[in-house]
Amino acid sequence: MALSLGKVAYINCEPVYYGIEQGAIPAECRIVDGTPAELNRMLEAGDLDLSVISAIEYARHSDRYLILPDLAIGSDGPAESVLFLSRVKPASLDGRLVHLTRDSLTSVYLVKLLLAKVFGVRPQFLSATADTIDRLPEDVAGVLMIGDPALRARGQLPFTLDLGQGWKEWTGLPFVFAVWAVRRDVYDDHREETHRLHRALLSSKRYSLARLDEICTTVCQRVGLDSDTCATYLKERLSFDLTPRHIEGLYRFFTLLEAEGDLPSTPVLEFIDVV
Incomplete structure (x- = not known):
């Protein structure tokens, strides 16, 4: 089964998806583009199997999703976007x-x-x-x-x-704007397909991060930026990892939202199995 995979239609997803979309990294999936809000709605409605989603979407529906390790869109300082x-x-x-x-x-x-x-x-x-x-x-x-x-x-x-x-x-912490998550029902029924796609995304991230100059040349005109500005953004501003410090930042964010009454409780971050 080819899983449906959501992708934000901004250049901040290129350092994860470029290798797959160039055909350099094999992946059995159907990529669907959308804004973060559109992808949130599609995953919740069951129209996507797996997607990059807003961190707050995971917090609001953590009972429905599992996070994919080592993938996120964040910043440890200025994000610029x-x-x-x-x-x-x-x-x-x-x-x-x-x-x-x-x-x-x-x-x-x-x-x-x-x-x-x-x-x-x-x-x-x-x-x-x-x-x-x-x-x-x-x-x-x-x-x-x-x-x-x-x-x-x-x-x-x-x-x-x-x-x-x-x-x-x-x-003093990094901020995580988005994570990759799979619906729990999809993971229950398609565990091996999920793990294969997770491995493909990680491989594509490694491939893409090694080719950021090439990516910038490809996308800079699309967004109306010069190549140097694009390179600074993708190389120096954004982070695509989910380290313990990123996770600490996520928990701090969720705890603050709970204190404000914007979340009923701080969710536990639950991940797919590491194989």
């Missing part, structure tokens, strides 16, 4: 209207935490997807942007809060 841009200083946003992207649950919860706990403000939040800053209404003081649009938006409003950097300065 998860930005809150504002017309005024973040500390002046209390009660002001801000737009939060519909495309990423994890980033939405993180920016709310940072604004409340680090800057002491609670704006009025409105769900809206913004691809460009120039269409932002004048009465909106700030906007959360993710992925490729965020990479192009830096500096287009007077103040920029990089959520990865904000988290690192606050906690």
Whole structure:
């Protein structure tokens, strides 16, 4: 059986999927592209077998999923593609209207935490997807942007809060935006296929990370970035591992959300078997 595999349609997934999509790493799967929010919904609905999903999606439905070891999208400092841009200083946003992207649950919860706990403000939040800053209404003081649009938006409003950097300065820990997870029912019925695909993803990650310059040449025009900017982003900003420190960062995030009342409890991270 060829499992269906979700892939975020941004360049931040290239360092994991490139080897598979180039045919260099054999993998029995059908890759489905989508935004983080779309992949969350598809995995929950049973329309995907396995996918990269928002960390918060795992936390909300940990009884339905198992995590794949050694795979994540995170940062240990600036992320560059998860930005809150504002017309005024973040500390002046209390009660002001801000737009939060519909495309990423994890980033939405993180920016709310940072604004409340680090800057002491609670704006009025409105769900809206913004691809460009120039269409932002004048009465909106700030906007959360993710992925490729965020990479192009830096500096287009007077103040920029990089959520990865904000988290690192606050906690001293890396932040995990997304993990790879399989539905528990799929794993129960297709354990060997899941393990084969996990091994293929890990092999593809090794293959792809060794070819980041090649990847940048391929994708930079697609997102409107020069090759050097793309290389800095993929080589120096993002992390694709799930180390003990990343796991500690995940637990800290979930614990803070529980304290805020945004999670009923802090979930236990449960993984597929290591074979």
